[in-house]
Amino acid sequence: MRGVPHGEHIFGAALIAVGLFALYARTDLPLGTLREPGSGFFPGAVAVALILFAALALISRNSQTGRRRAEPRGIARISILSVLIATYASLLAAVGFVLCTVVLLLVTLRGLGMVGWLPAVLWAAGGSAGCYFLFTRLGMPLPGGLLAF
Amino acid sequence: MDILSSLALGFSVSLEPANLAYCFIGVLLGTVIGVLPGLGSAATIALLLPITYRIPPTSAVIMLAGIWYGSMYGGSTTSILLRVPGESASVMTCIDGFEMAKRGRAGAALGISAFGSFIAGTLGLLGLIFLAPPLAEFALDFGPPEYFALTLVGLTLVSFLGSGPWPRALAMAALGLLLGTVGLDPVRSQARFTFGTLSLQGGIEIIPMVMGLFGLSQAFTMIERRASVEEIAAMPKRLRELLPNRDEWRLAIGAILRGSLVGFLVGVLPGAGATISSYVAYAVEKRRSPHPERFGTGAIEGVAAPESANNAATASGFIPLLTLGLPANVVMALMLGAFMLHGVTPGPMLLVQKPDMFWGIVTSMFIGNLMLLVLNLPLIGVFARVAYMPSSYLVPVIVLACVIGAYGVNNNPVDILVMLGFGIFGYLAEKSGYSLAPLVLAFVLGPLMETSLRQSLILSQGSFGIFFERPITAALFALGAAVVIVPVLRLVLRWRAFGRFLKKVKM
Numbered sequence: 131m132r133g134v135p136h137g138e139h140i141f142g143a144a145l146i147a148v149g150l151f152a153l154y155a156r157t158d159l160p161l162g163t164l165r166e167p168g169s170g171f172f173p174g175a176v177a178v179a180l181i182l183f184a185a186l187a188l189i190s191r192n193s194q195t196g197r198r199r200a201e202p203r204g205i206a207r208i209s210i211l212s213v214l215i216a217t218y219a220s221l222l223a224a225v226g227f228v229l230c231t232v233v234l235l236l237v238t239l240r241g242l243g244m245v246g247w248l249p250a251v252l253w254a255a256g257g258s259a260g261c262y263f264l265f266t267r268l269g270m271p272l273p274g275g276l277l278a279f
Numbered sequence: 280m281d282i283l284s285s286l287a288l289g290f291s292v293s294l295e296p297a298n299l300a301y302c303f304i305g306v307l308l309g310t311v312i313g314v315l316p317g318l319g320s321a322a323t324i325a326l327l328l329p330i331t332y333r334i335p336p337t338s339a340v341i342m343l344a345g346i347w348y349g350s351m352y353g354g355s356t357t358s359i360l361l362r363v364p365g366e367s368a369s370v371m372t373c374i375d376g377f378e379m380a381k382r383g384r385a386g387a388a389l390g391i392s393a394f395g396s397f398i399a400g401t402l403g404l405l406g407l408i409f410l411a412p413p414l415a416e417f418a419l420d421f422g423p424p425e426y427f428a429l430t431l432v433g434l435t436l437v438s439f440l441g442s443g444p445w446p447r448a449l450a451m452a453a454l455g456l457l458l459g460t461v462g463l464d465p466v467r468s469q470a471r472f473t474f475g476t477l478s479l480q481g482g483i484e485i486i487p488m489v490m491g492l493f494g495l496s497q498a499f500t501m502i503e504r505r506a507s508v509e510e511i512a513a514m515p516k517r518l519r520e521l522l523p524n525r526d527e528w529r530l531a532i533g534a535i536l537r538g539s540l541v542g543f544l545v546g547v548l549p550g551a552g553a554t555i556s557s558y559v560a561y562a563v564e565k566r567r568s569p570h571p572e573r574f575g576t577g578a579i580e581g582v583a584a585p586e587s588a589n590n591a592a593t594a595s596g597f598i599p600l601l602t603l604g605l606p607a608n609v610v611m612a613l614m615l616g617a618f619m620l621h622g623v624t625p626g627p628m629l630l631v632q633k634p635d636m637f638w639g640i641v642t643s644m645f646i647g648n649l650m651l652l653v654l655n656l657p658l659i660g661v662f663a664r665v666a667y668m669p670s671s672y673l674v675p676v677i678v679l680a681c682v683i684g685a686y687g688v689n690n691n692p693v694d695i696l697v698m699l700g701f702g703i704f705g706y707l708a709e710k711s712g713y714s715l716a717p718l719v720l721a722f723v724l725g726p727l728m729e730t731s732l733r734q735s736l737i738l739s740q741g742s743f744g745i746f747f748e749r750p751i752t753a754a755l756f757a758l759g760a761a762v763v764i765v766p767v768l769r770l771v772l773r774w775r776a777f778g779r780f781l782k783k784v785k786m
Contacts, residue, residue, distance in 0.1 A: 141711035145450050152457055155472055164741030169464040169471055172729040173457060180453035186446035187713075190770060200710060203513070204503030211502060212703060215495075218682060219695035234682070235675050242502050244669030253582060253675070261683060270687050 145184035179240035207242050214238070225273020231258035282408060288493040289638025295647055298338050298639065305342035306647045309349020313369075314357050314662045315673070321349040324613045325489040326677065328620070329684035331516045336621035337636045341643040343617055347610050348400060348593040348644065351553060353653045355392040356662050360385060360439050368553035368589040371561040375574060375581030382577050387523040391531045392586040393655045394523075399539035399587035400648040403594025406543050407601075411630070415602040419629035423734035424745050428752040430728040432458060432759035433605050434721055436548060439762050440555065443714045446770075451708070455718035458483055458705065459725025466733055485616045485723070487685040487694045491701025492715050494684075498677040501670045527579050534564050535582035538587030546592025547599060552608040553589035562589030570615045594644060600625055601637060605724065609716035619723075674705065729769055 154175060162168025200208075214237055218230050235254035239245040245253070266272055292298060310767035312323045324343050331339035356368030359376035372392065379388040421429075438448035461472045462482030473479040521625040523531065526736055545556035564584040565574045574581050599605045604626030606612040618625050623633065630637050654660070737746035746752045 137707070138711045141707060141713060142447075142450075145454060148457070150652065152472070153475075159469065159471055164736055166741075167733045167736055169467055169469040173460040173471060176453055178459065180450060180457060183446050183450035183453055186770075187444065187450050190444060190446050196382070199469040200503055207502045208499045208706065211499065212699060215678070215682065215699045215702075216696060219692040222692045222695070231679065231682075235679065238675040238678055239671065243674060244670075245671050253672075255422070257439065257675070257679065258774065265683060265687070271690055272682075272686075 133169050139188065142184050143186035146181050146188075149177045149181035149184060152180070211238065211242060222275075223273050224275060226277050227272040228262050228277055229275060231261065282412075285412075285634065285638050286408070286642060288635055289564045289640075289642030292337060292639030293643035295342065297335075297647065298341055298643060300417070301334065301338040301342040301343050302643050302647050303650055305345020306349035306352075306650050306654065309346040309351075310353035310356075310662055312346070313350035313353020313355075315456040315668060318543065320347050321613060323350070324495040324610060325486075325493040326586050326684060327614065328429075328486050328489065328617060329687045331617050332620060336618065337639050339617050339621065340636075340640050341647075343614055344597070344640060347614075348590060349651060351586075351593055352396050353587045353662060354589075355393050355396070356389065356655070356659055359388045359392065360659075368557050368592075369585075370554070371557045372582055375576070375767075377581065378575070378577030379582065379725045383626040384527075384577070384579075385528050385678075387579065387589050388582050389659050390656070391523045391527065391535075391583050391663075393652055395531065395535040395538065395583045396590040396656075397648050397652045398535050399542060399591040400594055400651075401645065402536075402539040403543050403546070404593035404641065404644050404648075406591075407594050408599055411598055411602050411641075414598065415630045417600075417628040419631075420604050421485070421603075421627070423738065423753070424718050424749055424752050425755075426727060427605060427735055428732040428746060429605055430724045430731065430753040432645075432755045433599075434717065434724065434728075435759045436762055437720055438717050440548060443712060445766055447713045447719045451713050451715070452717035452721040455582060455721025456728065457723040458488075458718075459722045460729065461701050464725050465730050466599035478691075481607045482690050482724075484694060484697070485522060485687045487615065487698035488722070489613060489719060490681045490704075491698040492705035492719065493699060494677055494681045494707030495702025495714075496709060498681070499675075499702060500672045500709070501674050503600070519708040523579070531579045531583040534583040535561075535587045537563060537567075538584035539591040540589030542591030545588070546595035547607065552596060552610075553592040556588040556592040558587035571625050577650060582758075589606050590648075599639070601629060602627060604629075604727070606720060609719050612716075612720045617722050636763075662765065673703060 156170045156173050156177065159170030159173065160168035161170045161174060214234060218234050222230050232254045235257050236250055239251035239253055240247060243250075261271055292301065308323065308327075309320065312320060323346055329345065331343065334342075348573075351368060355372050355376065355481045358369040358372040359380050362373050362377040362716045376392070379385065379678055434452050435449075438452055439445045441640055459482070462480055463469065464471055467509075470480055474610055483541045519597045541560040542553070542556040546552060550712050561584055563580060564573050564580045568574065568578075568580065596611055600611045600615060604615070604624060616623060623629070623636070651674070681702070682695050686692060688694050708715055708718075735745050747755065
């Protein structure tokens, strides 16, 4: 197992954990019989298969030696974007589409993409207002939030 | 209905102004995303799935299909000019295409790539037209055991023939099947893995899932290594003579025809698709060449064969989907998702119940191929410049498309969080060497697989013999076993060698 990147172990182990959890969560579903399989039959079989194949993947030789590891700065940027999207989802209904999207685009363009302030502000404002106009015209009810009157 | 009247019906649908417009949008978008390194056709189709909600199903599939085969055309442009494959199916084109470009024959390489793609796409469509109806008629006799065998063998082939180690692919397929069981049981309508929440009763929505897995995870990859798109080499300034000369045509025409045949055959196989077909076509061409040493130094056959193969494969990839309802690769799985969003089930009954839709989609691909030829030759310089679009602008576009698309499914911000969850999962999976294609294929095939398994067991009174007594299921399992047996034996032998090594160490 020497030389196998650490993340692959964690991912394989996480898949096994998901399989075990599915087996546990399936216990309140009837297995039925082979003549008449119940609701828990297929999920149970699939969970067992998941555990087996994930275990096999863990112990079989790694063939992804060329895979590039994430750099700490890269992980930081991904984390920032993830938190940003989660915050966006949480505030969307209350704050509204346009304001939330301006912030999302501004941080993505300026903070993560290193685009200059002026183009970032212009793209963020224009993009969010343009999308709001376009999608509401297409019949998608985007929340107005603080700007709704 | 004979073939000619079917084609006439198809053209009457595909030549409608709206469908022509969707076809044009599809091939144009496909070419642009084919040019852009990093953003693949699967990601783009995933990002556009929510938009297809609001357009008629035939137009939606026409547009999505255009994106797929358009991306094959676009991928070759940057492969030849910049040695940057926009699509994985264009990797082989880089080898000889870029060498030709360095020798001042970029125009000929681009020209043969465009003509080869057009010829192969057209031949692939002819194959689709003549093979699909008899196959669909044959499939009308399929019962639950046949469908179970098809889905099981299909997933197994995807896992064994696709990229990456097969235990990982099978683990991802199993996870996809498990995710497909969330919601109401398709036979008894009992809630499963819903944990008391009403929103999970309808199951996991495919749109936030694929947008996260393919769209957002791609954005994560781009911001992780921010410099990749800006690292592209300088584009040659002059593109002389787009038309290949007579000698080049003489060398390339055989490669185009052989590449088309290889691509068509490989494209039907689950898991193989356009990428593998281009590798096989290149290998075939090199092996049968009297001067294999020319390959890698700018042989025009090395451009013609893989480019023809990947385009023929896009056409033949539709055969299992349209006739059996089974996607052969992840793009087809997304296409199946588009059908399902409109309440249409592709399969043998599609040709009977909706011949206008079936033939409209097929004939639109003829039109799309022609559009691509006309579009690509004069605009190659413009498309090559698209590759320079910096990721600083591309990432916000992808993120915005993802959040709007996910939100638009139910107008519920929770779907954005679901999309985010799948995005993080997709990024981590790719980073750990686990392919996402088996997961998505298994997710869309899961309900059919479960229903057909349970119905088969009820029919046979609990006997698994039903899967081996019927000739079609037996043949399918034999095919699956033939593909599986060699890698499994290899793994067993490796373990035995490892066991012997351990014994020696103990002694």
